[in-house]
Amino acid sequence: MTDPVLDIRDLKIALPKGSDRPFALDGLNLSVNPGEIVCLVGESGSGKSLTAGAIMRLLPEPHVRVAEGSIRFEGQDLLALSEREMKQIRGDRIAQIFQEPMTALNPQKTVGWQIDEVLRLHTGLGRKARRARVLELLDLVHIPDPRSVYHAYPHQVSGGQRQRVMIAMALACEPKLIIADEPTTALDVTTQLQILKLIRELQEKEGAGILFITHDFGVVAEIADRVVVLSKGEMVEQGTAAEVLNRPKHPYTRALIGAIPALVPPRPRDFRDAPVVLRAEGLVKTFAARGSLISGKRAPVTAVDNLSFTLRRGETLGVVGESGSGKTTVSRIVTRLLESDCGAVEVDGTDLLACSPRELREMRRHIQMVFQDPMASLNPRKRVEDLIAQGPIVHGADPKAARARARELLELVELSPAAATRYPHEFSGGQRQRIGIARALAMEPKVIVADEPVSALDVSVQAQVLKLLADLRDRLDLSVLFVTHDLRVAAQLCDRVIVMQKGRIVETGVTAELFAAPSHPYTQQLLASIPGRGWTPPDLATDAA
Amino acid sequence: MTAATTDLPRAEAAPAVALWRRFARNRAALLGLVLFGAVLVMAATAGLIEPTDPLRRAGDPLTKPFTDWAVPLGTDQLGRDILAQLFHGARISLLVGVLATLLSIAIGVVVGALAGFFGGWVDDVLMRVTEAFQTIPNFVLLLALVAILGSSIEYITLAIAIVSWTAPARMVRAEFLSLRSREFVDAARNLGVSNGALIFREILPNALPPVIVYASVIMALSILLESALAFLGLGDPNHASWGNMIGQGRAVLRTDWYCAVIPGIAIVLTVLSFSLLGEGLNDALNPRQKKQ
Numbered sequence: 063m064t065d066p067v068l069d070i071r072d073l074k075i076a077l078p079k080g081s082d083r084p085f086a087l088d089g090l091n092l093s094v095n096p097g098e099i100v101c102l103v104g105e106s107g108s109g110k111s112l113t114a115g116a117i118m119r120l121l122p123e124p125h126v127r128v129a130e131g132s133i134r135f136e137g138q139d140l141l142a143l144s145e146r147e148m149k150q151i152r153g154d155r156i157a158q159i160f161q162e163p164m165t166a167l168n169p170q171k172t173v174g175w176q177i178d179e180v181l182r183l184h185t186g187l188g189r190k191a192r193r194a195r196v197l198e199l200l201d202l203v204h205i206p207d208p209r210s211v212y213h214a215y216p217h218q219v220s221g222g223q224r225q226r227v228m229i230a231m232a233l234a235c236e237p238k239l240i241i242a243d244e245p246t247t248a249l250d251v252t253t254q255l256q257i258l259k260l261i262r263e264l265q266e267k268e269g270a271g272i273l274f275i276t277h278d279f280g281v282v283a284e285i286a287d288r289v290v291v292l293s294k295g296e297m298v299e300q301g302t303a304a305e306v307l308n309r310p311k312h313p314y315t316r317a318l319i320g321a322i323p324a325l326v327p328p329r330p331r332d333f334r335d336a337p338v339v340l341r342a343e344g345l346v347k348t349f350a351a352r353g354s355l356i357s358g359k360r361a362p363v364t365a366v367d368n369l370s371f372t373l374r375r376g377e378t379l380g381v382v383g384e385s386g387s388g389k390t391t392v393s394r395i396v397t398r399l400l401e402s403d404c405g406a407v408e409v410d411g412t413d414l415l416a417c418s419p420r421e422l423r424e425m426r427r428h429i430q431m432v433f434q435d436p437m438a439s440l441n442p443r444k445r446v447e448d449l450i451a452q453g454p455i456v457h458g459a460d461p462k463a464a465r466a467r468a469r470e471l472l473e474l475v476e477l478s479p480a481a482a483t484r485y486p487h488e489f490s491g492g493q494r495q496r497i498g499i500a501r502a503l504a505m506e507p508k509v510i511v512a513d514e515p516v517s518a519l520d521v522s523v524q525a526q527v528l529k530l531l532a533d534l535r536d537r538l539d540l541s542v543l544f545v546t547h548d549l550r551v552a553a554q555l556c557d558r559v560i561v562m563q564k565g566r567i568v569e570t571g572v573t574a575e576l577f578a579a580p581s582h583p584y585t586q587q588l589l590a591s592i593p594g595r596g597w598t599p600p601d602l603a604t605d606a607a
Numbered sequence: 608m609t610a611a612t613t614d615l616p617r618a619e620a621a622p623a624v625a626l627w628r629r630f631a632r633n634r635a636a637l638l639g640l641v642l643f644g645a646v647l648v649m650a651a652t653a654g655l656i657e658p659t660d661p662l663r664r665a666g667d668p669l670t671k672p673f674t675d676w677a678v679p680l681g682t683d684q685l686g687r688d689i690l691a692q693l694f695h696g697a698r699i700s701l702l703v704g705v706l707a708t709l710l711s712i713a714i715g716v717v718v719g720a721l722a723g724f725f726g727g728w729v730d731d732v733l734m735r736v737t738e739a740f741q742t743i744p745n746f747v748l749l750l751a752l753v754a755i756l757g758s759s760i761e762y763i764t765l766a767i768a769i770v771s772w773t774a775p776a777r778m779v780r781a782e783f784l785s786l787r788s789r790e791f792v793d794a795a796r797n798l799g800v801s802n803g804a805l806i807f808r809e810i811l812p813n814a815l816p817p818v819i820v821y822a823s824v825i826m827a828l829s830i831l832l833e834s835a836l837a838f839l840g841l842g843d844p845n846h847a848s849w850g851n852m853i854g855q856g857r858a859v860l861r862t863d864w865y866c867a868v869i870p871g872i873a874i875v876l877t878v879l880s881f882s883l884l885g886e887g888l889n890d891a892l893n894p895r896q897k898k899q
Contacts, residue, residue, distance in 0.1 A: 430798075431793075431797050438790040443813055456800055498794075505798065
């Protein structure tokens with residue numbers, strides 16, 4: 063048995079006075095052996111990223127500081143080191159991979175220069191040797207044509223390639239420990255899978271210990287050797303991946319795993335006789351790229367290309383695809399927040415795209431939207447009741463009656479009516495999204511367009527909001543156009559699914575059939591990329607209470 | 608029945624109370640508030656100090672301060688009471704400062720909001736006009752306007768507003784550019800809210816905090832501009848203003864320096880109070896900048 067590369071004992075991180083809890087991290091014990099991937103799992107606010115900060119000694123001191131405990135790296139206490147000694151270690155023997163490679167890379171420097179910088183700081187290699195090593199590293203992370211990427215700027219390569227560059231940077235000095243802080247969260251599923259495979263492969267080759275921070279149990283199932291579960295700063299469970307994933311002991315872990323949407327679509331319901339409430343016909347949206355004087359005209363981008371679909375009453379139609387597939391553009395066009403180049407959107411037989419501005423304002427009550435980011439979509443300077451009552455008031459409802467109705471709606475979305483006089487920032491993410499749903503319902507619309515309504519939420523909250531949406535849909539007979547990138551979420555809620563790629567529909571069908579037997583290669587690839595698809599969460603429903 | 612009904616967060620203090628708490632945390636801002644209060648008191652009590660006319664002869668010309676208690680701060684070369692002029696001057700300075708600021712902010716908000724919200728050719732036209740104003744040096748334009756309009760106090764106020772609306776216009780435009788693409792604007796639009804209501808009821812309240820902070824700067828600048836005009840002898844001679852006092856005191860600066868220095872100190876303290884207030888307002892209105 064070898065000594066662990068990283069050994070954390072009783073780590074406590076103190077938060078400034080007046081925070082919701084005194085310690086961001088309260089008594090964490092964790093060790094990472096060489097050649098092992100340890101996943102640190104928790105929801106937002108669990109203190110998992112601060113752990114990374116503490117190891118790298120990059121906490122925002124003195125407000126947030128290590129109060130107690132020790133962090134030993136190869137037997138050396140990191141907390142006792144001077145800033146100077148720490149600089150020697152960072153990037154050399156401990157490397158970090160960040161969540162968002164676009165912001166973690168300097169946009170003004172070429173990719174090659176940035177990897178070169180790590181070598182320049184930590185090795186005595188000459189210019190030629192460094193260049194050779196950089197190219198070797200780029201090759202190692204499977205970047206096609208390393209020579210051209212060497213001279214490229216970060217914005218010129220794709221998101222997945224940027225993350226590969228970050229990994230190459232982390233590997234530059236053959237570190238003993240790599241801290242990966244949500245390295246795949248910003249990526250599409252297919253890219254995510256490739257990156258996870260890459261990390262696995264490199265780790266086997268290089269033998270470094272990896273501390274992998276994530277919120278996604280799918281990713282954990284994909285990559286972890288051992289798992290540590292954090293809840294509000296406290297370590298609630300620790301064990302091998304198989305143990306924690308299949309036989310979770312702590313109620314919190316059980317709840318988290320129970321909240322993961324199963325990949326089992328609902329039983330198909332029959333809508334053939336229901337009337338069509340929303341019909342899109344031949345939608346096209348091209349974004350003309352405005353070229354500058356110097357760069358000349360750039361080619362226009364076709365975001366949506368000849369798209370048609372129908373939505374029947376009571377039905378939920380999922381629009382799934384990766385970023386750049388045009389799914390969000392679709393949601394904006396059918397609500398006419400974005401003008402389509404041609405085509406028609408019929409809501410109950412009236413073409414929304416042909417309406418005059420006055421008619422359009424009248425029509426808007428029939429098609430309402432639930433937005434992705436519940437913080438950004440609620441005006442921060444309005445009280446909740448005003449936010450919910452705004453729509454009806456605009457359409458001529460009596461303000462007093464509309465506010466009274468807003469309180470009823472709050473109850474409908476399972477919020478206390480006392481929330482009515484509060485401002486949005488006083489609520490948690492899930493509560494805000496409930497307010498957003500109440501606002502959409504206030505108009506009693508015929509169609510609700512939900513644009514990634516749960517992707518900004520933690521898994522457990524996500525499950526609650528999805529359940530609420532499904533409940534409301536069944537009770538109020540709502541027709542929902544549900545845009546999402548997450549196939550697990552789509553499987554939960556959608557009766558039918560449209561799969562989009564590069565603005566086109568590649569496949570459409572009843573969810574259960576499409577998931578069981580995808581016919582288009584892209585759909586097959588998407589389904590195969592769902593993290594943790596080989597792992598079926600244990601059925602914990604019986605003891606969830 | 609669910610957890611969501613029960614775990615509402617603790618009620619927060621009313622917005623106004625929270626605002627005051629954040630403001631009061633800044634000591635310098637409180638000093639600014641005290642100074643500003645002093646100027647307000649001076650303006651309010653000017654009628655008690657000198658009920659008839661601050662420009663009448665009150666004693667022997669060039670009486671030194673603290674020698675004659677009928678005229679505690681002495682008199683200028685025409686025998687006018689410096690204390691009375693100082694108090695009445697506070698009125699003029701505040702009047703010019705407040706009105707010119709309101710006017711310039713109003714122009715700036717309308718121009719900036721339209722340009723930022725609609726973009727396209729509206730933005731192009733409005734911004735070229737703004738640039739045209741910005742390229743002419745402020746004070747030269749002010750002199751030209753006063754030369755054309757005449758130097759009564761109303762026109763001076765108007766002229767100051769005309770030279771100082773460009774900065775708030777650019778500021779509002781920048782705020783609108785970033786706010787108009789936020790989801791809550793789309794959400795309101797999706798409810799059927801009209802463009803006018805979108806601009807003034809949805810976006811503007813969110814765009815105002817930095818503008819309000821900047822208003823304190825404009826206020827200070829307006830007072831300085833008015834004083835500078837008066838110093839050059841272009842002020843309204845029918846009113847006692849601090850600038851007029853310095854302008855006339857200049858003639859006797861070597862022998863009787865206090866004629867110019869006393870109003871000078873008043874201007875320095877007033878301008879200082881505005882900029883300290885601005886600091887405090889910035890802390891109070893944009894708490895996010897400091898919190899994290």
